[in-house]
Amino acid sequence: MTAVRTDLLEQIEERIRNRFGLRLPPHRRAALVAELTAMDSQANPHRPALRLLSGDRPALARVAAALTNPETYLFRHGEHFAALGQLARQRRAAGRPTAVLCAGVSTGEEAWSAAAVLADAYGTAPGAFSVVGWDLNPGSLATAQAGVYGSWSAREGLKSHDRWFERTDAGWSVDPSLRSNVVFKERNLLDEIVEIAPFDAIFFRNVAIYWPRSTTRVVVDRLARILAPEGAFFFGPSDPIELPGWHREFIGVAMVYRRTDPQAPRVVQRRAARVAPQPSQAPAVDLSEVERFANLGQHARALEILTSRGTPTSCDELLWLGILRLNTGEPNAATRAFRRCVYLHPERADYHQWLALALRLAAEAGHP
Numbered sequence: 001m002t003a004v005r006t007d008l009l010e011q012i013e014e015r016i017r018n019r020f021g022l023r024l025p026p027h028r029r030a031a032l033v034a035e036l037t038a039m040d041s042q043a044n045p046h047r048p049a050l051r052l053l054s055g056d057r058p059a060l061a062r063v064a065a066a067l068t069n070p071e072t073y074l075f076r077h078g079e080h081f082a083a084l085g086q087l088a089r090q091r092r093a094a095g096r097p098t099a100v101l102c103a104g105v106s107t108g109e110e111a112w113s114a115a116a117v118l119a120d121a122y123g124t125a126p127g128a129f130s131v132v133g134w135d136l137n138p139g140s141l142a143t144a145q146a147g148v149y150g151s152w153s154a155r156e157g158l159k160s161h162d163r164w165f166e167r168t169d170a171g172w173s174v175d176p177s178l179r180s181n182v183v184f185k186e187r188n189l190l191d192e193i194v195e196i197a198p199f200d201a202i203f204f205r206n207v208a209i210y211w212p213r214s215t216t217r218v219v220v221d222r223l224a225r226i227l228a229p230e231g232a233f234f235f236g237p238s239d240p241i242e243l244p245g246w247h248r249e250f251i252g253v254a255m256v257y258r259r260t261d262p263q264a265p266r267v268v269q270r271r272a273a274r275v276a277p278q279p280s281q282a283p284a285v286d287l288s289e290v291e292r293f294a295n296l297g298q299h300a301r302a303l304e305i306l307t308s309r310g311t312p313t314s315c316d317e318l319l320w321l322g323i324l325r326l327n328t329g330e331p332n333a334a335t336r337a338f339r340r341c342v343y344l345h346p347e348r349a350d351y352h353q354w355l356a357l358a359l360r361l362a363a364e365a366g367h368p
């Protein structure tokens with residue numbers, strides 16, 4: 001195998017750390033060189049190394065994906081899923097749906113376990129609940145999407161949720177009826193998050209173990225912004241996470257983090273709008289439908305519903321418009337929507353934050 005200069009490898013490791021949070025232990029260096037070697041038609045790792053260092057982002061992403069630890073299995077930390085079931089039953093009794101985010105979902109076992117628990121509480125009608133799984137590794141996400149697992153993935157059993165997994169020749173196959181409420185997305189957790197709340201539970205487990213603490217702090221702060229006010233954070237038992245100002249709560253034997261003051265993320269005081277929004281001639285848009293598709297990651301569809309009744313005019317609609325435009329890669333259009341929100345309600349801190357984010361993303365995309 002051709003050697004690669006140590007200083008180049010160190011620079012690549014630094015870039016992986018900065019861009020994805022991953023801190024590579026020394027014994028993973030051989031795997032890094034192996035991936036660089038596999039990326040060159042003549043098995044010369046130097047060429048991809050130089051390309052990567054000259055700013056080739058897909059090459060950097062490929063190397064990072066190859067170096068992740070995808071370890072996961074169905075119903076891992078089973079007490080978390082028992083707790084999720086309890087939360088979901090309470091919410092269902094109150095007539096409320098449950099949306100779960102699995103941040104760092106790997107090959108998907110975590111998301112399908114959550115879906116099975118939620119399906120027990122709600123049934124499987126489309127929109128009854130939602131589970132979204134994010135990961136940076138496209139190979140892992142393809143496995144997640146396929147939803148077929150070997151017996152090693154079920155090493156701790158299916159915790160009385162067997163009916164959602166069918167034993168086939170290929171392995172444990174998730175019940176097709178779960179699929180319409182589960183979506184997987186390639187996502188770097190270090191990127192800005194442009195989804196609006198509310199996830200009612202966020203699973204962020206066994207991801208930050210490999211990250212510097214400063215990175216973990218930034219990402220947890222961002223995730224907190226998309227956790228519903230009364231939502232619950234689930235972390236892995238070895239995750240180095242501190243959340244000052246949050247309280248730990250036990251649901252059964254599972255420990256979750258919740259906000260001390262569920263009202264805190266909301267802006268409670270509202271002054272009268274400077275200019276009353278123009279009443280729309282068209283019937284009001286059902287924002288719960290918009291929200292449902294957005295939470296499933298179907299942003300174009302959500303946008304279509306939102307704009308199907310004419311130009312959005314209320315702040316709630318404009319906020320969704322901006323968020324969806326960000327998600328469909330139109331930061332300039334998002335900026336216009338958020339500006340209007342800020343104009344109508346200058347006291348709303350969250351509108352200013354969205355506007356600042358849109359302006360930054362527009363600048364990054366090279367828009368004026």
Ligand SMILES: C[S@@+](CC[C@H](N)C(=O)[O-])C[C@H]1O[C@@H](n2cnc3c(N)ncnc32)[C@H](O)[C@@H]1O
Nearest residue numbers: 020068071072104106135136188189205206207
């Ligand atoms: C050990 S697995 C944990 C899987 C699951 N959460 C569990 O607890 O079973 C860690 C996952 O985090 C993902 N990951 C690490 N850094 C990431 C980042 N910056 N963005 C998205 N995913 C990341 C890895 O690709 C890997 O799939």
